[in-house]
Amino acid sequence: GDSVTQMEGPVTLSEEAFLTINCTYTATGYPSLFWYVQYPGEGLQLLLKATKADDKGSNKGFEATYRKETTSFHLEKGSVQVSDSAVYFCALSGTGGSYIPTFGRGTSLIVHP
Amino acid sequence: DGGITQSPKYLFRKEGQNVTLSCEQNLNHDAMYWYRQDPGQGLRLIYYSQIVNDFQKGDIAEGYSVSREKKESFPLTVTSAQKNPTAFYLCASSMRGNEKLFFGSGTQLSVL
Numbered sequence: 001g002d003s004v005t006q007m008e009g010p011v012t013l014s015e016e017a018f019l020t021i022n023c024t025y026t027a028t029g030y031p032s033l034f035w036y037v038q039y040p041g042e043g044l045q046l047l048l049k050a051t052k053a054d055d056k057g058s059n060k061g062f063e064a065t066y067r068k069e070t071t072s073f074h075l076e077k078g079s080v081q082v083s084d085s086a087v088y089f090c091a092l093s094g095t096g097g098s099y100i101p102t103f104g105r106g107t108s109l110i111v112h113p
Numbered sequence: 114d115g116g117i118t119q120s121p122k123y124l125f126r127k128e129g130q131n132v133t134l135s136c137e138q139n140l141n142h143d144a145m146y147w148y149r150q151d152p153g154q155g156l157r158l159i160y161y162s163q164i165v166n167d168f169q170k171g172d173i174a175e176g177y178s179v180s181r182e183k184k185e186s187f188p189l190t191v192t193s194a195q196k197n198p199t200a201f202y203l204c205a206s207s208m209r210g211n212e213k214l215f216f217g218s219g220t221q222l223s224v225l
Binding site for chain 1: 117119144146153154155156158161203204205207209210211212213214216217218219
């Protein structure tokens with residue numbers, strides 16, 4: 001079945017550092033790919049998405065590119081802030097006619113001042 | 114404002130007790146979902162419903178039950194058969210055929 005693998009956390013960075021959170025997937029067909037963010041004590045919210053190969057999703061300074069050849073969708077941000085501290089989930093959906101997302105385990109990001 | 118409301122935010126269950134978590138949405142979404150979140154394990158799908166009066170089991174449905182009598186509401190009952198219920202429970206909704214999920218703010222269930 002479909003699966004999503006994310007790098008284990010926590011990822012700990014200083015403010016203004018460069019962020020990369022790796023995400024790779026296994027899926028049949030051509031899924032849509034997503035990054036969701038979860039702030040402490042809250043539900044998830046969609047951060048960005050890409051629906052086909054070579055698409056770049058971007059939002060709030062975060063970006064990720066759909067790489068079909070490496071089955072990856074790595075999340076990047078050039079300069080993180082303390083307010084970016086959260087758990088980030090990579091997800092895919094749209095394979096086999098199903099729109100129910102498959103989520104990765106989540107990666108915790110901690111940004112220090 | 115449109116959104117998903119989960120209640121209560123914190124819930125405590127006694128041994129052998131059934132408890133019900135509420136989820137209401139005013140987004141006019143057809144599909145609704147329940148996920149369980151445990152530390153370090155990501156999200157696991159319990160049940161989902163794509164239309165009123167119909168629902169399907171997810172990956173970990175044992176010990177849980179749901180109903181979908183109204184489009185806006187999708188309550189989850191954690192039964193006494195669920196031996197390890199302590200977790201953070203998230204409800205979500207989406208337009209039918211749309212992959213983007215909208216989430217509620219969750220309910221933390223703990224066992225007394």
